[in-house]
Every structure is written in C-alpha cells, then in structure tokens.
Amino acid sequence: MIDAFLPWLLEELANAGSSLFDLSKRVSLVYLISALLFASSLFFYRYGKAGLSRLNVYFSWRIWTHASARTDYALWLLNRLLLAIMIPKTLAQSVWISWLFFFWQEQGLSSLAIGLPDILVIAFFTLCYFLADDFSRFFVHWCMHKNAFLWAFHQVHHSATVLTPFTVFRTHPIEGLLFFLRSLFVQSLVISVFLVLFPNQISLIQVFGILITTFFFNVLGANLRHSGVALSYGERIEKWLISPAQHQIHHSNAKCHYDRNFGVALAIWDRLFGSWHQGKDDQEIIFGTKQPIDKEGFLGQWLIPFKDISLLFIKALKKGASCVDPDLFAPKKKARKGE
Numbered sequence: 001m002i003d004a005f006l007p008w009l010l011e012e013l014a015n016a017g018s019s020l021f022d023l024s025k026r027v028s029l030v031y032l033i034s035a036l037l038f039a040s041s042l043f044f045y046r047y048g049k050a051g052l053s054r055l056n057v058y059f060s061w062r063i064w065t066h067a068s069a070r071t072d073y074a075l076w077l078l079n080r081l082l083l084a085i086m087i088p089k090t091l092a093q094s095v096w097i098s099w100l101f102f103f104w105q106e107q108g109l110s111s112l113a114i115g116l117p118d119i120l121v122i123a124f125f126t127l128c129y130f131l132a133d134d135f136s137r138f139f140v141h142w143c144m145h146k147n148a149f150l151w152a153f154h155q156v157h158h159s160a161t162v163l164t165p166f167t168v169f170r171t172h173p174i175e176g177l178l179f180f181l182r183s184l185f186v187q188s189l190v191i192s193v194f195l196v197l198f199p200n201q202i203s204l205i206q207v208f209g210i211l212i213t214t215f216f217f218n219v220l221g222a223n224l225r226h227s228g229v230a231l232s233y234g235e236r237i238e239k240w241l242i243s244p245a246q247h248q249i250h251h252s253n254a255k256c257h258y259d260r261n262f263g264v265a266l267a268i269w270d271r272l273f274g275s276w277h278q279g280k281d282d283q284e285i286i287f288g289t290k291q292p293i294d295k296e297g298f299l300g301q302w303l304i305p306f307k308d309i310s311l312l313f314i315k316a317l318k319k320g321a322s323c324v325d326p327d328l329f330a331p332k333k334k335a336r337k338g339e
C-alpha cells in the first residue's frame with residue numbers, strides 16, 4: 001500500500017509545483033509577473049512614478065508568509081490531493097459528453113445542423129463557451145452566499161485576512177467538488193451541442209479559442225484579484241469587466257460591501273442581479289469575516305463548516321420544522337455572525 005501511495009504522493013506534489021511553470025495554470029510565474037507589468041503600466045500612466053509604490057504590497061514578505069497565506073498554501077496542496085482521489089476528471093467529462101451527444105441526437109437536434117464557415121464556428125463556440133462558463137461561475141458563487149448551508153463551506157475562502165494569488169485555491173473541498181460539477185455540466189453541455197450542430201468542425205482550433213481567452217484573462221492581472229493591490233479598470237470598463245479592486249470589495253468585511261461583485265470576468269451578471277459595486281484604486285479594505293476561523297489552520301477550515309452545518313440542522317429541528325426553516329437561508333446576518 002505504502003509502496004503505491006508514496007510515488008503517487010510525490011507525483012501529485014511535483015505536479016502542484018509544476019503549476020508555477022505551466023501556462024494553463026493561473027499561478028504560473030508568467031502570469032504572476034505579467035500581472036505586475038500590467039498593473040505597473042496602468043499605475044504609471046495614471047499617477048506617474050509615484051504610482052509604482054502601490055505595488056509594494058505585492059512584494060511584502062509579511063503578507064506572503066502571514067499565517068493566513070500559509071493556510072492558503074496548505075489548502076492548495078491538500079485539496080489537490082483530496083480531489084485527485086475523489087475525481088477522475090478527464091474520464092468523467094468524456095463519458096458525460098458522449099452521453100449528452102447521443103441524447104441531443106435522439107432529440108433530433110442534429111436536424112438543425114447548419115453549415116457555417118470554420119472561422120464563424122470558432123468565434124461562436126468561443127463566445128458561447130465563455131458566456132456559459134462565466135455566468136455559471138457567477139450563479140454558483142451567488143448561491144454560495146445566499147444559502148446558509150453553502151455559505152458554511154464558502155466562508156473558508158472569505159476567511160483569509162490577507163490575500164495572495166494563492167487565496168484563489170483556499171476553498172473547502174466540498175466547494176471544490178461543487179465547482180467541478182459545475183464545470184463538468186456546463187462545458188460538456190456546450191461542447192456536446194456544438195458537436196451535434198457543427199459535426200466535424202469542432203477541433204483543436206476551437207479549444208485554442210478557449211485557451212486564448214483564459215490566457216488574456218490571466219495575463220491581464222487575474223492574480224491581482226487576490227492581492228492587496230487595488231487596481232480599478234476605470235469607471236467605464238468596470239461596468240463590463242470585473243477588476244481586481246472589485247473582487248477585493250467582495251472580500252471586504254465591511255457591511256456595505258456584503259454580497260457585492262460575485263462575477264469572475266464579466267460585470268454584467270452583477271449588474272443584472274443588483275450586486276455590482278465599483279472598485280477604486282484608493283479604496284481601503286479589511287479582508288476576512290469576523291467569525292475568526294482563519295486562526296484555526298487548515299484542519300479548522302476543513303472541519304468548522306461541518307460543525308456550522310450541524311448547528312444549522314439542530315436549530316431547524318429545535319424549531320420543530322418538518323423541513324428546513326427558510327429563515328436559515330437568510331444570508332450573512334446569520335452566517336457571518338458578529339459582523
């Protein structure tokens with residue numbers, strides 16, 4: 001058993017380390033550095049030389065070695081190991097795509113197949129994939145704030161009291177599983193529909209289209225969202241794209257910032273749901289939740305959500321409800337006790 005476990009463990013840890021050199025991973029060194037170049041150009045343009053000091057926090061040793069950041073790193077590695085055991089991702093996606101492909105054919109979708117030039121199919125596919133992916137991320141995130149049971153797990157991400165690019169991986173494994181199911185469902189849905197509607201036109205070029213959008217998202221400062229560098233895209237662009245400053249507002253523990261800016265790339269979903277809040281270069285934000293689970297280390301981050309959920313159920317049972325009391329689904333007032 002140990003003979004098989006040890007090589008597997010070492011390989012998984014080596015894979016985690018190789019993320020720093022892998023362009024398909026958000027924390028690739030290229031993206032960590034490009035985020036800096038992008039922000040420094042904008043700050044220099046807006047404030048001249050003095051603007052560059054706004055990046056100091058990105059280099060702060062105190063932040064990168066803070067107890068909260070150390071919890072980020074631990075959860076990053078441990079969740080990777082746990083999810084690698086739980087989820088055979090590639091297999092699951094190919095099985096699901098094949099099933100949907102035959103399902104759409106049975107429903108007669110192939111009779112709607114249209115012949116379009118390859119270039120239009122690529123553009124249309126990339127657009128649909130991007131919109132479906134971005135909206136579903138927004139919506140699952142929105143649900144995680146509005147439902148007290150889901151919030152119990154999502155609070156792990158929000159408990160970080162300092163932000164580093166690795167905070168993006170600070171999630172509870174149950175949240176990781178939910179987001180995996182989301183991506184499995186949405187990506188397979190879009191790919192299978194396009195396979196039926198545009199037979200023989202789905203190729204590596206389409207996948208390349210998706211990679212290009214991810215590439216630009218990462219190059220243009222995605223890593224700054226989880227950092228102390230407040231970078232706004234400016235009033236006009238912020239209405240369309242979520243800036244680092246906007247996501248930092250999402251992490252704020254100030255009441256006026258609760259449930260703002262759930263979006264990932266596009267800000268339009270937040271505007272539609274009434275949760276949009278503009279970010280500013282000079283905003284001052286205190287990160288975290290007042291339920292102090294940040295101090296509990298990675299094990300606390302894994303276990304406290306289950307304790308909170310048990311308390312929610314006990315509360316529901318005490319009220320004698322045959323089903324869960326709808327009050328329990330009231331967002332932050334209960335979930336973020338004391339804030």
Ligand SMILES: [Zn+2]
Binds near residue numbers: 141154158250
């Ligand atoms: Zn959130």
Ligand SMILES: [Zn+2]
Binds near residue numbers: 168247
């Ligand atoms: Zn975040």
